[in-house]
Amino acid sequence: MIHLKALGKIMGALMFLIGVLMLPAVFISWIYGEDSSPIVISAAISLSIGLIFYFSFAKYDQLIRKREGYLVVTLSWLIMTIFGMLPFFLSDHVHTISDAVFETVSGLTTTGASILTDIEAMPKGLLFWRSMTQWIGGLGIIVLTVAIFPLLGIGGSELFVAESPGPTSDKVHPRISETAKRLWYIYVGLTVAATMLYWAGGMAFYDAINHSLTTMATGGFSTKNASMAFYDSAFIQYVAIIFMFLAGTNFTLIYFGLVGKFSRIVKSDEFKAYAGAVVLLTLIVFTGILMHSDYSGELAFRKAAFQVVSIITTTGFVTDDYTQYGMGITFICFMMLFLGGSAGSTAGSIKFVRHMVFLKNSWLEFKRIVHPRAIVPLIINGEMVSGRIINNIMNFLLIYLSTFVIGSLTISVLGYDLETSLGAVATCLGNVGPAIGKVGPVDNFAFFSPAAKNVLSFLMLLGRLELFTILILFTPFFWRAN
Amino acid sequence: MIHLKALGKIMGALMFLIGVLMLPAVFISWIYGEDSSPIVISAAISLSIGLIFYFSFAKYDQLIRKREGYLVVTLSWLIMTIFGMLPFFLSDHVHTISDAVFETVSGLTTTGASILTDIEAMPKGLLFWRSMTQWIGGLGIIVLTVAIFPLLGIGGSELFVAESPGPTSDKVHPRISETAKRLWYIYVGLTVAATMLYWAGGMAFYDAINHSLTTMATGGFSTKNASMAFYDSAFIQYVAIIFMFLAGTNFTLIYFGLVGKFSRIVKSDEFKAYAGAVVLLTLIVFTGILMHSDYSGELAFRKAAFQVVSIITTTGFVTDDYTQYGMGITFICFMMLFLGGSAGSTAGSIKFVRHMVFLKNSWLEFKRIVHPRAIVPLIINGEMVSGRIINNIMNFLLIYLSTFVIGSLTISVLGYDLETSLGAVATCLGNVGPAIGKVGPVDNFAFFSPAAKNVLSFLMLLGRLELFTILILFTPFFWRAN
Ligand SMILES: [K+]
Ligand SMILES: [K+]
Numbered sequence: 001m002i003h004l005k006a007l008g009k010i011m012g013a014l015m016f017l018i019g020v021l022m023l024p025a026v027f028i029s030w031i032y033g034e035d036s037s038p039i040v041i042s043a044a045i046s047l048s049i050g051l052i053f054y055f056s057f058a059k060y061d062q063l064i065r066k067r068e069g070y071l072v073v074t075l076s077w078l079i080m081t082i083f084g085m086l087p088f089f090l091s092d093h094v095h096t097i098s099d100a101v102f103e104t105v106s107g108l109t110t111t112g113a114s115i116l117t118d119i120e121a122m123p124k125g126l127l128f129w130r131s132m133t134q135w136i137g138g139l140g141i142i143v144l145t146v147a148i149f150p151l152l153g154i155g156g157s158e159l160f161v162a163e164s165p166g167p168t169s170d171k172v173h174p175r176i177s178e179t180a181k182r183l184w185y186i187y188v189g190l191t192v193a194a195t196m197l198y199w200a201g202g203m204a205f206y207d208a209i210n211h212s213l214t215t216m217a218t219g220g221f222s223t224k225n226a227s228m229a230f231y232d233s234a235f236i237q238y239v240a241i242i243f244m245f246l247a248g249t250n251f252t253l254i255y256f257g258l259v260g261k262f263s264r265i266v267k268s269d270e271f272k273a274y275a276g277a278v279v280l281l282t283l284i285v286f287t288g289i290l291m292h293s294d295y296s297g298e299l300a301f302r303k304a305a306f307q308v309v310s311i312i313t314t315t316g317f318v319t320d321d322y323t324q325y326g327m328g329i330t331f332i333c334f335m336m337l338f339l340g341g342s343a344g345s346t347a348g349s350i351k352f353v354r355h356m357v358f359l360k361n362s363w364l365e366f367k368r369i370v371h372p373r374a375i376v377p378l379i380i381n382g383e384m385v386s387g388r389i390i391n392n393i394m395n396f397l398l399i400y401l402s403t404f405v406i407g408s409l410t411i412s413v414l415g416y417d418l419e420t421s422l423g424a425v426a427t428c429l430g431n432v433g434p435a436i437g438k439v440g441p442v443d444n445f446a447f448f449s450p451a452a453k454n455v456l457s458f459l460m461l462l463g464r465l466e467l468f469t470i471l472i473l474f475t476p477f478f479w480r481a482n
Numbered sequence: 483m484i485h486l487k488a489l490g491k492i493m494g495a496l497m498f499l500i501g502v503l504m505l506p507a508v509f510i511s512w513i514y515g516e517d518s519s520p521i522v523i524s525a526a527i528s529l530s531i532g533l534i535f536y537f538s539f540a541k542y543d544q545l546i547r548k549r550e551g552y553l554v555v556t557l558s559w560l561i562m563t564i565f566g567m568l569p570f571f572l573s574d575h576v577h578t579i580s581d582a583v584f585e586t587v588s589g590l591t592t593t594g595a596s597i598l599t600d601i602e603a604m605p606k607g608l609l610f611w612r613s614m615t616q617w618i619g620g621l622g623i624i625v626l627t628v629a630i631f632p633l634l635g636i637g638g639s640e641l642f643v644a645e646s647p648g649p650t651s652d653k654v655h656p657r658i659s660e661t662a663k664r665l666w667y668i669y670v671g672l673t674v675a676a677t678m679l680y681w682a683g684g685m686a687f688y689d690a691i692n693h694s695l696t697t698m699a700t701g702g703f704s705t706k707n708a709s710m711a712f713y714d715s716a717f718i719q720y721v722a723i724i725f726m727f728l729a730g731t732n733f734t735l736i737y738f739g740l741v742g743k744f745s746r747i748v749k750s751d752e753f754k755a756y757a758g759a760v761v762l763l764t765l766i767v768f769t770g771i772l773m774h775s776d777y778s779g780e781l782a783f784r785k786a787a788f789q790v791v792s793i794i795t796t797t798g799f800v801t802d803d804y805t806q807y808g809m810g811i812t813f814i815c816f817m818m819l820f821l822g823g824s825a826g827s828t829a830g831s832i833k834f835v836r837h838m839v840f841l842k843n844s845w846l847e848f849k850r851i852v853h854p855r856a857i858v859p860l861i862i863n864g865e866m867v868s869g870r871i872i873n874n875i876m877n878f879l880l881i882y883l884s885t886f887v888i889g890s891l892t893i894s895v896l897g898y899d900l901e902t903s904l905g906a907v908a909t910c911l912g913n914v915g916p917a918i919g920k921v922g923p924v925d926n927f928a929f930f931s932p933a934a935k936n937v938l939s940f941l942m943l944l945g946r947l948e949l950f951t952i953l954i955l956f957t958p959f960f961w962r963a964n
Contacts, residue, residue, distance in 0.1 A: 394877070399844055468851065477849040
């Protein structure tokens with residue numbers, strides 16, 4: 001039996017927290033003299049329903065077990081969506097529930113795909129809430145990755161935590177572990193640093209805060225229609241490149257860097273792969289830009305580095321339309337939607353450690369074929385990876401690709417062309433933002449039908465929660481387990 | 483050390499055999515009063531070089547070990563290509579080496595993609611040799627699947643052989659096993675039966691032979707520009723549907739059916755999945771045709787069944803342009819390129835048993851997550867599949883998809899649009915024939931550049947030899963092994 005009532009208290013606390021997190025947006029509405037009522041009402045609803053839930057279920061204070069853990073995670077994201085969409089829905093700027101859900105899910109999952117056609121026409125308070133949804137999503141994914149997923153056995157995430165997450169227990173207590181707290185400090189600190197640097201580079205303070213919130217979340221929502229292309233400043237764009245790269249780095253490694261333990265960074269196979277891929281792909285795209293456009297020198301290099309770091313880290317800011325660099329570069333950018341940054345960062349998609357397990361395992365498979373009796377271990381970050389985790393990660397990869405295919409089929413059946421379907425699904429599932437076809441870097445998602453938007457919203461959630469968390473709820477094993 | 487000289491004798495025998503197999507085409511040239519010299523010269527070259535090789539290396543009669551086995555398989559297909567392309571190259575109808583290689587590889591791998599723009603303008607002798615290359619390829623793949631791949635540990639092929647292939651040994655002796663012989667009788671018998679039925683249905687005897695050769699090989703080369711659409715006969719088209727289906731069935735099961743052991747067929751999980759998928763996908767495409775075209779009733783059903791069976795079995799005959807049935811059906815047809823028929827048939831692509839291992843393993847992974855301490859075995863055809871084979875098959879699937887992606891990237895970099903690149907690579911790697919984009923069911927491959935044709939030829943070989951056989955030659959494990 002699932003102890004549903006034990007979840008009520010947690011969900012109440014979460015609703016209350018959402019209400020609290022809306023207050024800065026209310027404050028910004030006031031500063032700019034806007035009609036603050038949509039956000040005020042939303043905050044009031046969240047706070048009051050949150051309190052009612054919290055105290056109604058306070059008596060059911062049972063321990064949350066592993067099985068309820070899956071439900072807690074999925075329900076948390078659903079509840080954040082339901083309450084987080086209220087400011088959009090109550091405003092005059094988003095007209096349907098599908099649109100409000102899409103924009104909110106795109107925020108909370110740090111995807112950054114948008115149904116807004118004129119962002120600069122939106123009230124500043126609402127846009128700030130929009131940026132906040134990404135930053136909150138980023139906070140959430142840090143807890144999940146270091147404190148929850150390893151306990152739930154999701155997608156080989158035991159591998160992701162560079163530091164031991166402590167003794168594994170079958171009980172998931174809803175406290176935030178020490179590790180998660182430490183990483184939050186880094187997240188907050190980097191957000192403040194990015195704000196200062198964006199501001200120093202000439203961004204308005206309001207825009208600097210918004211962009212730093214969505215940079216650190218690898219979210220990619222911008223307050224400008226042209227995204228980062230609006231800022232014709234090398235300084236601002238390099239700041240964005242550096243902070244996107246950091247946001248896509250395993251936060252535990254950043255912590256080790258800050259406390260001077262550089263040996264841990266050097267030993268990380270995933271960091272080397274991540275950094276190496278960024279360098280290599282930047283050079284490839286740089287070459288493509290030199291060949292297929294009028295840009296040259298530093299500008300061409302910056303455009304290459306920006307686009308590559310933005311896509312690999314699944315941030316999704318753009319400073320140029322990469323589909324203009326020829327078919328080869330377009331294809332490479334499309335493929336990068338499947339890379340993802342490092343595990344233990346706010347980046348989405350597949351992530352480097354999984355690709356490494358696949359590549360190493362495939363390579364070693366040839367050794368196993370030649371030497372059928374030999375034991376051929378797979379080593380990542382200096383430690384042997386168990387067959388169980390390898391199998392789990394191979395499954396993850398294949399389920400990810402199957403979801404991509406089934407999702408693309410669904411969107412194409414709803415009446416969209418192949419390129420647009422593949423692009424929209426890849427970018428939503430990978431929580432990136434821009435893609436190819438009719439959802440290229442300079443397009444938006446407004447034209448999709450409500451049905452297509454709902455499918456894409458579901459895919460964003462599925463990707464963000466590492467597939468298994470949600471999919472397991474659809475299996476009998478979850479409901480029948482003792 | 484690799485005993486290269488020990489391979490010389492086998493390769494000589496193979497060249498001689500190719501020469502012998504060209505003689506029927508010479509005979510047909512004479513019957514139709516054509517210039518037989520291109521085929522006569524090709525046969526003479528093959529026979530004489532074959533004899534020279536055979537006797538030069540006859541003294542090195544060492545046992546072929548497992549490691550030489552990989553080389554034997556890859557070299558065999560290369561040598562069949564080199565000698566098999568001579569009749570095309572020496573004729574006036576194929577002008578470049580890339581074209582001759584492409585057409586021959588497409589034949590030997592039973593792909594059926596063609597660079598010929600006017601098939602009916604070709605001499606009948608040469609067209610017959612073209613059909614023969616597919617039939618020879620089909621013969622070859624039967625030996626590989628039942629007698630060679632399981633010994634080489636390729637792609638989990640131990641699973642494919644419904645009947646035990648006898649004691650596994652580290653030595654690959656180049657004799658053809660009893661099992662393979664029995665299956666060849668079935669292959670020859672069904673080819674004769676198909677010829678008679680096509681003839682009875684109104685095909686010219688010459689065309690009946692050609693089409694039955696390429697039907698049983700799941701090859702799909704036709705002697706008509708319009709492929710099977712040329713024959714406006716329900717009888718002929720249903721004969722084709724039935725024999726394509728049989729050619730995509732595990733030949734061992736057909737043997738059991740012929741000797742009355744139906745229980746073996748009923749017990750086969752793969753056969754049930756294969757037959758079930760054919761029925762289900764026929765109904766889906768049937769619905770799509772009813773919605774998106776003027777066809778109705780039996781004609782619509784026949785068109786659906788024909789296209790579905792043709793693609794799933796990787797035959798590639800067409801009776802209609804499935805890209806006209808709407809985006810959803812086009813996408814489904816594209817996805818079917820990745821299905822493949824049953825293992826142990828002449829069908830290419832991934833094959834049902836591998837998809838089943840993936841699907842079952844993924845499903846059970848959820849059980850493993852909920853019950854981390856439980857042993858959760860995977861059962862196929864009533865037997866437990868070892869973790870080693872599961873890992874091998876998961877690797878195969880991911881390497882297959884990676885090859886598809888890298889291949890598509892290569893073709894798109896060579897200057898072709900996304901849809902064409904994805905379609906051409908999927909259909910060549912899967913040994914199917916028709917695809918989407920500019921290589922749809924009514925198109926051909928003539929327009930590709932020589933470089934693109936060479937890449938596609940390599941992909942056809944890679945797919946036909948189950949990836950590992952060729953790829954292992956590029957690893958140090960193969961060359962360094964003791
Ligand atoms: K993003
Ligand atoms: K074929």
